[in-house]
Amino acid sequence: xxxxxxxxxxxxxxxxxxxxxxxxxxxxxxxxxxxxxxxxxxxxxxxxxxxxxxxxxxxxxxxxxxxxxxxxxxxxxxxxxxxxxxxxxxxxxxxxxxxxxxxxxxxxxxxxxxxxxxxxxxxxxxxxxxxxxxxxxxxxxxxxxxxxxxxxxxxxxxxxxxxxxxxxxxxxxxxxxxxxxxxxxxxxxxxxxxxxxxxxxxxxxxxxxxxxxxxxxxxxxxxxxxxxxxxxxxxxxxxxxxxxxxxxxxxxxxxxxxxxxxxxxxxxxxxxxxxxxxxxxxxxxxxxxxxxxxxxxxxxxxxxxxxxxxxxxxxxxxxxxxxxxxxxxxxxxxxxxxxxxxxxxxxxxxxxxxxxxxxxxxxxxxxxxxxxxxxxxxxxxxxxxxxxxxxxxxxxxxxxxxxxxxxxxxxxxxxxxxxxxxxxxxxxxxxxxxxxxxxxxxxxxx
Numbered sequence: 001x002x003x004x005x006x007x008x009x010x011x012x013x014x015x016x017x018x019x020x021x022x023x024x025x026x027x028x029x030x031x032x033x034x035x036x037x038x039x040x041x042x043x044x045x046x047x048x049x050x051x052x053x054x055x056x057x058x059x060x061x062x063x064x065x066x067x068x069x070x071x072x073x074x075x076x077x078x079x080x081x082x083x084x085x086x087x088x089x090x091x092x093x094x095x096x097x098x099x100x101x102x103x104x105x106x107x108x109x110x111x112x113x114x115x116x117x118x119x120x121x122x123x124x125x126x127x128x129x130x131x132x133x134x135x136x137x138x139x140x141x142x143x144x145x146x147x148x149x150x151x152x153x154x155x156x157x158x159x160x161x162x163x164x165x166x167x168x169x170x171x172x173x174x175x176x177x178x179x180x181x182x183x184x185x186x187x188x189x190x191x192x193x194x195x196x197x198x199x200x201x202x203x204x205x206x207x208x209x210x211x212x213x214x215x216x217x218x219x220x221x222x223x224x225x226x227x228x229x230x231x232x233x234x235x236x237x238x239x240x241x242x243x244x245x246x247x248x249x250x251x252x253x254x255x256x257x258x259x260x261x262x263x264x265x266x267x268x269x270x271x272x273x274x275x276x277x278x279x280x281x282x283x284x285x286x287x288x289x290x291x292x293x294x295x296x297x298x299x300x301x302x303x304x305x306x307x308x309x310x311x312x313x314x315x316x317x318x319x320x321x322x323x324x325x326x327x328x329x330x331x332x333x334x335x336x337x338x339x340x341x342x343x344x345x346x347x348x349x350x351x352x353x354x355x356x357x358x359x360x361x362x363x364x365x366x367x368x369x370x371x372x373x374x375x376x377x378x379x380x381x382x383x384x385x386x387x388x389x390x391x392x393x394x395x396x397x398x399x400x401x402x403x404x405x406x407x408x409x410x411x412x413x414x415x416x417x418x419x420x421x422x423x424x425x426x427x428x429x430x431x432x433x434x435x436x437x438x439x440x441x442x443x444x445x446x
Contacts, residue, residue: 006054011083013052019073023048029068030061033120036224036261039064056084067120076124096236097191100211103229104183107176107218121224123263125232127254127270130247130277133239146193148203156187156206164213168367172217173406179214183207204241208234212250219257220369221408227257245285248274255292259341264299271296284320287313288330291338298345306342313338333362337374344381353381369410372401376413383420392421392433403440414440 016026023045034041039060051057057065062084070077079085159182167175187210190203215230231254238247251274259267271292294309317335336359344352356378363371375398382391395417402410418437424430 008054009052009083011081015069015073015077015082016052019069021069021072023052026065026068026072029072030064033064033067034061036121063120067122070122070124074124096233096240097188100191100207100233100237101184101188103226103233104180104188107180107214107226108184121228121257121261123258123261123266125228127251127273128232128235128239130235130239130244133236133247146189148190148193148195148199150199150202152190152193153199153202153206156190156203156210159186160206160210160213163210165366167213167217168369169405171369171372171405171407171410172221173408176214176217176221179210179217183210183214201241204237205243205246206241208237208241208243208246208250211237212246212253215250216253219253219260222412224257224261228254231257244277248277248285248289251277252289252292255296259292259295259299262299264296268293268296268300282320283316284330287316287320287335290316291330291335295338295341295345298342301346303346306346310339310342331362331364333359333364333367333370333374335359336362340377349381349385353378353385356381368401369405369407372398372405372407372410372413375401376410376416380413380416380420388424388427389429392429395433396436399436399440403443414444 015021016023026048027043027045030043031041041061041064043061047057051065062079065084066077066079066082069082163175163179163182166178187207191207195203211230212234215227215234217227218224218230219227231250234250235247238244238250251270255267255270255274258264258270271289275286275289275293290309290313294306294313297305297309313335317330317332320330336355340352340355340359343349343355356374360371360374360378363374375394379391379394379398382388382394398413398417402414414437418441421430421434421437425434
């Protein structure tokens with residue numbers, strides 16, 4: 001039987017020529033993005049050669065290839081552009097409420113969670129400007145039998161604060177499904193109900209806060225594309241609700257997501273956009289935004305700007321009143337956490353560790369999930385500096401909290417703990433901690 005000839009992928013070849021992208025360079029970018037989305041990929045330059053000759057990569061790798069090309073070319077590229085067929089993209093509805101509910105229903109469906117989680121974060125996402133969103137809302141619900149009042153708005157805000165409390169205490173694995181369920185089963189009805197224009201805008205503002213929190217939880221649970229999609233919906237709702245603060249807070253959340261994934265330029269761009277969009281922000285929000293700008297500046301090695309932004313953060317925080325919002329709040333613990341990130345990015349490891357310790361001292365006792373992440377990060381950095389005994393002490397505190405929460409970020413730290421201690425098993429303190437690690441692992445499986 002004659003072997004079927006493959007048709008060379010001229011579209012992919014054209015894109016690679018345009019960006020002067022080498023085979024090995026594309027393979028590395030695809031592998032990095034696969035790891036980022038939880039899909040292990042192990043391609044090399046010969047793999048890319050096969051694609052160019054007409055071999056079709058496996059379906060789960062194609063989104064990573066398209067995103068890698070987009071990032072390397074610094075412009076959006078579609079699956080079709082790259083000769084990889086037509087890929088279905090998440091639905092984007094002109095009706096923000098319909099789009100949000102579709103997203104919430106997908107998030108609630110266990111059979112869809114794996115698909116949602118595997119979606120790739122887009123570093124080239126175009127963020128809608130506040131001024132383009134603010135005038136978009138029009139009252140369209142007149143004549144409907146259901147009618148909302150300010151008490152319904154208060155219900156959404158109260159539920160958002162309760163979910164935030166559950167997040168702090170029990171982790172995003174428990175809190176996010178509750179948020180998605182509340183969005184689908186209750187909030188959608190409020191958003192489609194009749195009411196005064198003032199009430200409907202207030203409801204969109206309240207919903208934006210909840211959607212921002214849901215996106216933050218998805219990001220924290222390492223569902224990066226899902227988190228990004230929730231964030232965009234939060235921006236749209238905030239614009240329609242004339243809620244400038246939640247719009248800026250969401251942009252800052254998007255900057256945090258970009259920084260966590262290592263996109264320094266994007267992180268700084270989003271942090272700057274958030275700050276520019278908040279000319280009349282109060283001192284706590286200013287501190288919230290400036291701290292993220294400091295981190296972004298450090299990621300691109302702009303030492304002068306990073307320290308200037310930290311100074312502005314501290315000054316703004318010193319002027320803030322005593323009330324710290326449950327959603328998107330900012331306090332001394334968060335400030336020291338930003339200091340730690342800045343110092344680490346700029347090469348001051350001991351200074352970063354000291355700042356993380358200060359952050360933990362300031363952290364409220366009820367913020368268990370935040371403490372799990374902070375202690376996991378501190379212990380990892382101490383271990384990397386070969387301060388093994390100090391690291392074990394912090395890991396022990398990490399286990400105190402981790403045993404009682406459901407958190408993908410916590411799971412990530414736990415895996416680091418188990419792998420990181422292996423070279424030091426001769427030390428008594430490590431053997432003692434390892435025995436406890438096994439107990440916690442059994443507890444998590446049970």
